Amino acid sequence: MTHLRTRAVHAGQHPDPHSGAITTPITQSTAFDYGTLAQGAALFAGTAEGYRYSRFGNPTVAALEAKVADLEGAPAAVAFASGTAATSAVVLGLLSPGDEIAFLGPLYGGTEALFRSMGERWGLRAVDATQQGLAASLTPATRLVWVETLTNPDLRLHDLAEVVALARARGLTTVADNTFCTPCLLRPLELGIDLVLHSMTKYLGGHGDATGGVVAGAAPLVAAVRKTGLAHVGGNLAPQEAFLFLRGIKTLPLRMAAHCAGAAAVADFLAAHPTVRAVHYPGLPTHPQHALAQRLLQGGFGGMVGFELARNERAAAAAVLDALQLFAQAVSLGDVDSLACHPASTTHSALGAELRAAHGISEGFIRLSVGIEHPDDLIADLARALQHAV
Ligand SMILES: Cc1ncc(COP(=O)(O)O)c(C=O)c1O
Structure with a gap:
């Protein structure tokens, strides 16, 4: 084998x-x-x-x-x-x-x-x-x-x-x-x-x-x-x-391939969106460690995508997250279902503002766990929700 x-x-x-x-x-x-x-x-x-x-x-x-x-x-x-x-x-x-x-x-x-x-x-x-x-x-x-x-x-x-x-x-x-x-x-x-x-x-x-x-x-x-x-x-x-x-x-290898393909499509969409100021995805050529990612990772760059809104405020993140329909607002990751969360108020809230700032986790930062749904449907959901980011 x-x-x-x-x-x-x-x-x-x-x-x-x-x-x-x-x-x-x-x-x-x-x-x-x-x-x-x-x-x-x-x-x-x-x-x-x-x-x-x-x-x-x-x-x-x-x-x-x-x-x-x-x-x-x-x-x-x-x-x-x-x-x-x-x-x-x-x-x-x-x-x-x-x-x-x-x-x-x-x-x-x-x-x-x-x-x-x-x-x-x-x-x-x-x-x-x-x-x-x-x-x-x-x-x-x-x-x-x-x-x-x-x-x-x-x-x-x-x-x-x-x-x-x-x-x-x-x-x-x-x-x-x-x-x-x-x-x-x-x-x-x-x-x-x-x-x-x-x-x-x-x-x-x-x-x-x-x-x-x-x-x-x-x-x-x-x-x-x-x-x-x-x-x-x-x-x-x-x-x-x-x-x-x-x-x-x-089914892990099959699922990972779908997660990686979906996340890459979502990252490309977000990178071109006017309400988004930064996308964190190692598969993007703009990622500061893209070359290291290409060297270390085989078969894809993972199913997680982070992005920061141009309007870098909690209220903007809330407006986008609350408008999502396909992405559930939840903190876990890696599920077949797509999930979205606001790290500053959830997973990384205990770190405190100073450490969050040092790690670049701003109030307008949103983390996505891209599931195995069709990427077009996920992108449509994000496109609809991002209308609330302005
Ligand atoms: C990278 C990483 N390690 C460890 C854990 C802890 O795992 P569990 O929630 O199964 O205790 C998590 C949970 O989110 C995680 O994201």
Whole structure:
């Protein structure tokens, strides 16, 4: 199985040994009968492999972990109840009090809030390396370097090869949140990143009906994250949700192609519109990192588009967003349905005005998650709504 499209369908999937079912069944059981005391003891000692209790592992969840590991080119993966649970498991599993996380922002607001609030209460320091650069932000206490493969909401990229080179020279662990790109566009582990993380809630699930997260990478790192995240924090993914992700991922490459084509058409339309002063889309030749995007991303530039209204005020953004009919006003992303949001008042409201200004998130900034509807219908909806921007 060399093609991603084939692996998205088949990886992690084995006909059920009892029934022959092709689709991985939902194993809705909390406990597993291990048969003998000796086997139970071995499972708990970690000297035997098998299922004992769903918080530690479940066959439906394991199939999903195998599928994501395959797509990301990872030896191992562990799934969680949300992207945020995955992030917490990495932070709590790999760091100790006194350690620092250097991150290149802007990050998803919840991740940054987690680093700054929970992290700092646990004696971890979060260092925002966005302005002064990674090299200048690393200290002897830095342990982890955190990046998002496409930043939210301004859709910038980081040169991952540079990040890896800097981190490796100092023995640091690198984590890339690949939620926005998915393994269809970018596989960070192939570039030397140590751990890749997803909010599966977004493109991997793709249908806006399940919450989940996953971390993939080298087996010892994943084992440490698994132990903390499942045995100690208890953030395990439920088997019914795992089933939805297994089903969703089968169409991920097809959906990503449609998201990318739709977003490119929407970005072109917005770039030519008189009420729009800037469009943030890495596929546009005007994007400051278009060349880097062409180098890093395969098969498209993603399904997210950010744009700023010429009338750069919250009232103008509200008038446009409230007039949209096809785009739902909602904060998630990566669904087959198109979604639109105002980051300054929602996803990035907790950052505060100063940090938002530093990240270029103005009051007239609108973020679109372009779904798989026909781009002409999406553009017609935007054209109608933008009449309210003047
Ligand atoms: C890039 C990114 N990472 C992580 C998360 C957190 O994921 P979840 O909402 O599944 O906890 C999000 C959520 O929006 C996100 O956009």
